[in-house]
Amino acid sequence: MSDPVQHTLNELCVLADLPVRTVRYYVQHGLIxxxxxxxxxxxxxxxQLEQLLLIKKWSAAGVSLERIRELLQGVEADVPARARQAGAVEVHSHLHxxxxxxxxxxxxxAQLSPEQVRAFTRGVMALYESITKGKTK
Incomplete structure (x- = not known):
């Protein structure tokens, strides 16, 4: 048995916080x-639970079901950035x-991974230090 944790359809729906009808639709259309x-x-x-949670996350971000199917099948392409809208919540990092x-x-x-953000931060700090190194206080 490759997956020891097994759930009924109702249990899966509770875990994913999705209606039974939606999960059946996703199965019928090959999304999960x-x-x-x-x-x-x-x-x-x-x-299947992981697939449902990904579908839910991407749907909430405005990604079409056709694109979600491609993402689940491993087709690599950028998910287009959504236009800024009034009331939208964004997460920013502030580097002091x-x-x-x-x-x-x-x-x-910026389509940066956490590792790329850390590398960028180190680069900015090194550049600032090199610029201000000769500056007297």
């Missing part, structure tokens, strides 16, 4: 893997370089 077994004996595992000098980073919009 088919369960093991049929009808009431059907069992869903961690893989020195008094009066701050860099605002929006990793999602």
């Amino acid at each position: 893997d088919r369960p093991v077994g049929e009808t009431r004996a059907a069992r869903y595992g961690a893989a 370089v020195a008094d009066g000098l701050e860099v605002v980073i929006e990793p999602g919009r």
